[in-house]
Amino acid sequence: MDNIFEEVMEEVKNAVREFRDSRELYEAKMRFLGRTGRLTALYKKIREIPAEERPSFGQKINALKEQIEARFAALEEELRQKELAEKLAGESVDVTMPGRRAFVGTLHPVTRVRNMLIDVFAGMGFEVFEGPEIETDYYNFTALNTPADHPARDMQDTFYVSGGFLLRTQTSAGQIRLMEHKKPPIKMLSPGRVFRSDDDATHSPMFHQMEGLVVDRHITLCDLQGMLDEFARRIFGSGSKTRLRPSYFPFTEPSVEVDVSCHACGGKGCPLCKGTGWIEVLGAGMVNRRVLENCGIDPDEYTGFAFGMGIERIAMLKYGINNIKLLTENDVRFLGQFRD
Ligand code: DAH
Numbered sequence: 013m014d015n016i017f018e019e020v021m022e023e024v025k026n027a028v029r030e031f032r033d034s035r036e037l038y039e040a041k042m043r044f045l046g047r048t049g050r051l052t053a054l055y056k057k058i059r060e061i062p063a064e065e066r067p068s069f070g071q072k073i074n075a076l077k078e079q080i081e082a083r084f085a086a087l088e089e090e091l092r093q094k095e096l097a098e099k100l101a102g103e104s105v106d107v108t109m110p111g112r113r114a115f116v117g118t119l120h121p122v123t124r125v126r127n128m129l130i131d132v133f134a135g136m137g138f139e140v141f142e143g144p145e146i147e148t149d150y151y152n153f154t155a156l157n158t159p160a161d162h163p164a165r166d167m168q169d170t171f172y173v174s175g176g177f178l179l180r181t182q183t184s185a186g187q188i189r190l191m192e193h194k195k196p197p198i199k200m201l202s203p204g205r206v207f208r209s210d211d212d213a214t215h216s217p218m219f220h221q222m223e224g225l226v227v228d229r230h231i232t233l234c235d236l237q238g239m240l241d242e243f244a245r246r247i248f249g250s251g252s253k254t255r256l257r258p259s260y261f262p263f264t265e266p267s268v269e270v271d272v273s274c275h276a277c278g279g280k281g282c283p284l285c286k287g288t289g290w291i292e293v294l295g296a297g298m299v300n301r302r303v304l305e306n307c308g309i310d311p312d313e314y315t316g317f318a319f320g321m322g323i324e325r326i327a328m329l330k331y332g333i334n335n336i337k338l339l340t341e342n343d344v345r346f347l348g349q350f351r352d
Contacts (some may be wrong), residue, residue, distance in 0.1 A: 017076050020050055024080055034091055041084045051077055121350050122220055122339055125247075125327040126203050129222050132246045136239060138201040138224065143186030145205055146177050151185040155306045156263040164262045169209035171217075179207035183223035184263060184320055187299075190225065191307035196314045197228040203323070216336045220323035227299065227309065227316030233266070236296055236317040240270055244293075247330060248275040255290060264297025264318060275329075284329075291329060294321035 024044060031037045044050045054073050058066055119127070130140060143151075149160075158164050168181040186202035194200075202223040211217055226235065237256060244252035252275060256268040272293050274285035281287040296319035301311035324336055331350070333339070338346050 016054070017072055020044070020054070020076060021079065023050070024083060028083070028087055031087075031091075034088070034095070037084070037087060037091055044080050045077070045084070051080070118347055118351050120339075120347060121327045121331055121333070122323050124350060125323050125330065126220065126222065128247060129243075129321075129323070129326070130201060130203065132243050133201045133224060133239075136199070136242070138199045141186060141190050141200050141202050142204055143180070143183065143189045143202060145180055145207075146173065147180040147185050148177060151188050152178060152180050152182065155188040155303065156184055157300050157302045157306075158262045162262060164260075171207050171209060180204075181208050182206055182320060183221040184318070186223055187225045187263070187303070187318060188307060191227070191304070191309060196309065196316075198225060198316070200225040213335050213337070214325070214328070216324065216340060218340075219336070222321050222323055224319045225299070225316060226318075227304070227314050229314060231298075231315045231317055233268075233298060233317065236268075236298075236319065240294075240296070240319070244272045247326065248272055251278065253279075256296075259295060259297075261295055261297055263300050263303050264295075265300045267295065267297035270294045270296055270319070276332075284332075293326065293329065294319050296320070 027040045027043065028037075031040055042049055046052070051073065054076075058069060058073075061069055134140070152170075153159070153162070153165060170181050171179040173179065183202045183204045183206060186204070187200070190200050190202070191198065200223075202225070204221065204223075205218055206221050207218050208215070209217060224239075226239075233256070237254060240254050241252075244254050251273070253273040255271045255273075257271065259267045259269040261267040269292055271290035273279045274282060274289050274291050276282050276284040277289065279289040281289050285291050296317060299316040299318050304311040304314060304316070324339055327333065327339065328336065
């Protein structure tokens, strides 16, 4: 009877020689320790042996059970360690491998220049006001002293939409919208998209303008030039100067064209400034008294100046971009060059 224990232990040794995973090990364990396993069968044998031998037989089964349990516990632990090691090896990271660089976008040059301009003028106390892109004839032209038969309308080829509306051709329309609601003192900056039926290397049917308007008592052309000097220095460099040339806009009187000294040659003359040393950057003037009247502001009490510039034009001059199309094609090889 005694060698039954040795036999079982031998079976255990054979059974555990080959198992591939924890499931197979568990199955092997159940064959000995499970409810229908080898040990249960041995316990049942107790009834068959003489009563006086039963205690020592029972002790032997218990000892065997402990031995088998210990054996499987050791194997389970061994397997757990092995599986853990395999898992860690599978998840290992090669820290010497070069990482994948995240793609970082940049601000569009038009957005950059727009932000710079807002920065310059906000520092002088201007507030940003944005008018609608779809306008009426009244705000875009008539109230700006450009009635229906006015020849200046031909300066801007207008896109008309249904219902008597049009796509604004100039952010100047925002001047009227603001002055109808706000009375002087006014210091407004109005950035936005404008639309004209125009298309070549320096003109696009959609582009951006930045409008400025100041209305208060005793405002003069000198105030305009002082602010524009500061603008020129901040955008084109500290040595920049401005000059005003007489011009014509229906909504300003007098009207001026503003040139900035060429930042590429410092004013000596180069291809960028076509040898003149100066570059035209914006239109401006003293607000026409008719425009103030149209908005219910007394032109004998208040005066003002206004200016309007093309943001694409400023960006092209500042960054040396020769074709406006580059600004709408969204080629990342082009856009990626504008990083801080
Ligand atoms: N609105 C003009 C244009 O689109 C630019 C302009 C000129 C705006 C003179 C002004 C101004 O406010 O005073 O060409």
